[in-house]
Amino acid sequence: xxxxxxxxxxxxxxxxxxxxxxxxxxxxxxxxxxxxxxxxxxxxxxxxxxxxxxxxxxxxxxxxxxxxxxxxxxxxxxxxxxxxxxxxxxxxxxxxxxxxxxxxxxxxxxxxxxxxxxxxxxxxxxxxxxxxxxxxxxxxxxxxxxxxxxxxxxxxxxxxxxxxxxxxxxxxxxxxxxxxxxxxxxxxxxxxxxxxxxxxxxxxxxxxxxxxxxxxxxxxxxxxxxxxxxxxxxxxxxxxxxxxxxxxxxxxxxxxxxxxxxxxxxxx
Amino acid sequence: xxxxxxxxxxxxxxxxxxxxxxxxxxxxxxxxxxxxxxxxxxxxxxxxxxxxxxxxxxxxxxxxxxxxxxxxxxxxxxxxxxxxxxxxxxxxxxxxxxxxxxxxxxxxxxxxxxxxxxxxxxxxxxxxxxxxxxxxxxxxxxxxxxxxxxxxxxxxxxxxxxxxxxxxx
Numbered sequence: 001x002x003x004x005x006x007x008x009x010x011x012x013x014x015x016x017x018x019x020x021x022x023x024x025x026x027x028x029x030x031x032x033x034x035x036x037x038x039x040x041x042x043x044x045x046x047x048x049x050x051x052x053x054x055x056x057x058x059x060x061x062x063x064x065x066x067x068x069x070x071x072x073x074x075x076x077x078x079x080x081x082x083x084x085x086x087x088x089x090x091x092x093x094x095x096x097x098x099x100x101x102x103x104x105x106x107x108x109x110x111x112x113x114x115x116x117x118x119x120x121x122x123x124x125x126x127x128x129x130x131x132x133x134x135x136x137x138x139x140x141x142x143x144x145x146x147x148x149x150x151x152x153x154x155x156x157x158x159x160x161x162x163x164x165x166x167x168x169x170x171x172x173x174x175x176x177x178x179x180x181x182x183x184x185x186x187x188x189x190x191x192x193x194x195x196x197x198x199x200x201x202x203x204x205x206x207x208x209x210x211x212x213x214x215x216x217x218x219x220x221x222x223x224x225x226x227x228x229x230x231x232x233x234x235x236x237x238x239x240x241x242x243x244x245x246x247x248x249x250x251x252x253x254x255x256x257x258x259x260x261x262x263x264x265x266x267x268x
Numbered sequence: 269x270x271x272x273x274x275x276x277x278x279x280x281x282x283x284x285x286x287x288x289x290x291x292x293x294x295x296x297x298x299x300x301x302x303x304x305x306x307x308x309x310x311x312x313x314x315x316x317x318x319x320x321x322x323x324x325x326x327x328x329x330x331x332x333x334x335x336x337x338x339x340x341x342x343x344x345x346x347x348x349x350x351x352x353x354x355x356x357x358x359x360x361x362x363x364x365x366x367x368x369x370x371x372x373x374x375x376x377x378x379x380x381x382x383x384x385x386x387x388x389x390x391x392x393x394x395x396x397x398x399x400x401x402x403x404x405x406x407x408x409x410x411x412x413x414x415x416x417x418x419x420x421x422x423x424x425x426x427x428x429x430x431x432x433x434x435x436x437x
Contacts, residue, residue: 003427006373007391011293013373013377014296014302015292015296016296016302018289018306021289024306025284026281028313028314029317
């Protein structure tokens with residue numbers, strides 16, 4: 001076999017077909033052209049440069065956070081259906097009492113009506129994120145996607161505009177075409193600070209990367225404990241470990257409830 | 269630029285849409301991570317769409333666009349904050365890894381990943397996207413001779429015992 005054919009065969013293995021990519025890209029580009037500018041852009045110095053100096057300090061903090069997260073995660077497993085620690089339970093109950101609103105209707109095969117992009121470059125390491133705020137979402141996917149016998153697990157990252165949100169933030173979600181409930185986990189992620197904390201009722205279990213994961217119907221963001229690598233001055237980052245069953249499509253509608261707002265966010 | 273934007277979706281379909289699949293193949297070949305490759309193509313398309321007015325010679329559109337894609341691939345790890353801090357999930361269980369059935373092909377991919385970015389880029393453009401050396405030079409921003417020298421050097425690193433003439437077939 002020629003070197004050309006060898007290289008083609010090797011690279012074809014990591015290039016799965018993407019038949020609808022042109023449409024997705026076009027939708028993304030056209031949405032990007034209508035991005036609303038909330039703040040002037042910062043100078044174009046790359047954000048990681050600012051981390052270089054205190055990187056060792058951040059690494060040390062991260063180790064401590066991981067250790068703390070392991071301890072907290074173990075405790076949560078023991079108290080599986082106990083309400084999330086550190087969250088004002090009265091506030092949480094009020095948010096849980098809000099009914100789910102009507103998500104956009106999406107039929108099988110329809111393009112996912114993802115939320116508009118917003119320029120958040122003044123507050124975030126990412127230039128544009130999905131949503132109108134106060135909670136903004138990254139796109140799903142990436143290296144953390146893990147498939148199990150039950151379904152697909154992924155890490156979902158959001159930023160919260162804390163000038164417009166306070167107190168606990170409740171997240172509930174559905175796969176739009178199939179109406180399947182999206183669930184939230186914790187154990188695999190070792191309960192790091194900045195994790196969305198699973199709440200509500202555990203409806204079942206799945207084994208993810210060797211860890212038994214309880215499937216919770218809700219997640220709560222504790223604004224007092226954002227992700228450790230949130231840069232000073234940026235909006236806090238939260239990373240939630242979420243999953244959806246095999247039958248679901250990954251076009252997901254999130255209802256996000258906080259004090260004084262309810263936000264619907266659609267992410268593909 | 270404003271004229272192009274006024275034409276909106278139609279212009280995108282005419283200009284960039286035919287280049288999306290080659291860009292995706294390039295990004296997959298550079299990153300070995302299909303979801304990340306899709307992200308790169310989307311980001312590169314948005315950049316290209318916004319800078320399209322600065323491209324005066326439309327015959328160089330493909331090379332110009334793939335150059336942006338290649339640059340985005342190089343920056344992907346730095347920009348991918350949402351997935352880089354991946355909660356410690358082992359990459360061996362990623363979707364792409366589970367598809368590695370052939371040890372030989374996996375070995376070749378590993379060898380390509382060990383090439384320096386620019387060397388890997390010319391190998392992918394030449395062997396996987398079947399681009400001529402002159403156009404590869406436009407993508408990497410070098411002369412044709414420099415691009416050819418880079419290609420030969422990369423081939424030598426991938427297959428030290430293989431004659432260049434044989435490798436280029």
